Amino acid sequence: MSSLQTLIVYSSGPSPNPYKVAFVLEELGLPWKFESLPMPDLKKEPYTNLNPNGRVPTLVDPNTGLTIWESGAIVDYLVEEYDKDAKLHYTTPKEKNLTRSWQYFQVSGQGPYFGQLGWFENHHTEKLPSAIERYTNEVRRVIGVIDGHLAKNGTDFLVGAKVTYADLMFIPYFKSVGKGKITLMAKDVDTAQWVHYTAWLKRLHDRPAVAKVAKMYEDIWEQIIAAKAAENSG
Ligand SMILES: N[C@@H](CCC(=O)N[C@@H](CS)C(=O)NCC(=O)O)C(=O)O
Structure with a gap:
């Protein structure tokens, strides 16, 4: 996984929802970082170009070029794309x-x-x-x-x-x-x-x-x- 580029998780200070994604990224051993924005910036461009709902988290994955929002969808994406050994999910x-x-x-x-x-x-x-x-x-x-x-x-x-x-x-x-x-x-x-x-x-x-x-x-x-x-x- 070391050749991967760093995945970016948009967050806002201590907001809980981005941390859900962080736990999954860390467990999967992926390179990642937070990009923390002040709350007022979430509801306007350029952030709303990434996430039309103006909330965090949003994931930007430079390895695939995908931008995904809603924590559940982000976690689904990470599991599908990166959990090939089924560390965090079942296949049955x-x-x-x-x-x-x-x-x-x-x-x-x-x-x-x-x-x-x-x-x-x-x-x-x-x-x-x-x-x-x-x-x-x-x-x-x-x-x-x-x-x-x-x-x-x-x-x-x-x-x-x-x-x-x-x-x-x-x-x-x-x-x-x-x-x-x-x-x-x-x-x-x-x-x-x-x-x-x-x-x-x-x-x-x-x-x-x-x-x-x-x-x-x-x-x-x-x-x-x-x-x-x-x-x-x-
Ligand atoms: N359903 C969304 C909820 C995201 C959410 O509510 N995030 C909060 C921070 S924990 C937020 O962005 N609040 C900013 C606001 O309400 O304007 C998800 O699971 O991603």
Whole structure:
């Protein structure tokens, strides 16, 4: 893979969605880097020429000349193009499609709800307790779905006994909730109560590639949280 040119992931500071792609790139041992843009630049040209939806991530792959947006589509592309040894996916029909179910659950059931909680807790101009309650309940529910499945499934990962891209895609938003030091939302939710979920997240973090990207994510969030604390105290 060393002859490959560096793949570019457009991101915006600590935004979670680009990190889903980063975990997959790092696990596949591909050369990659973030190109971080300020939020206001996402909704205008030249970025919207890459991604008409004006959000991150977008992947630019100079090796194939392709530009792809939407994290799920990017991950599908990376797996199809670069995971020739099936490190992060299954080729058997049952497992292949089950992995896809978890992937779709992540992009439609975790990401948007956790993202809305982040918005209502940290950015919305009014404090709306009912909105915060609704999305906090979704955080609990989604974690419960994962925890219950892992308990019932009895294997180490979401599908069978090996890690897949679907496991990796859940990491950034799960790192952003609960009582951990880099969270800004659902801080009252004690995620330790979901033991299968907690063990699964730890198992993922024990992987060197995951640990490396997780550290990048933690470092950037720690800086932001420290700056916010300094702003509030000053
Ligand atoms: N469905 C999209 C969601 C992407 C998304 O919401 N990204 C956020 C950052 S995590 C973003 O770009 N927000 C900027 C905005 O809302 O203007 C995906 O999975 O790629």
